[in-house]
Amino acid sequence: MAQGRGSARGTGSGSTAAALALVLLCALLRGEFAESAVYTVGDRGGWSFNTAIWPNGKRFRAGDVLVFRYDARAHNVVPVSAAGYSSCSAPGGARAC
Structure with a gap:
């Protein structure tokens, strides 16, 4: 029995550390999103x-x-390189989003 209690304590400490790590991770992520x-x-x-x-x-x-609102009947969105942007041209086979 003593061995079982020792194992339970060890697991409890690990669980506490894991819970604390999870709380800290959530706080860090929330700060980044904030x-x-x-x-x-x-x-x-x-x-x-x-x-x-x-x-x-x-x-x-x-x-x-960045949110782009536009009239989809008149415009579309196509990923292009800087050169494509400058020349107002899309590469062959580019698909509109």
């Missing part, structure tokens, strides 16, 4: 061709989320 921000590109007006000044005064950080 610092991230969600931006709607173009603010209330949404995405348009005149959003060049929209980022002025904003400080974007890793983890921030």
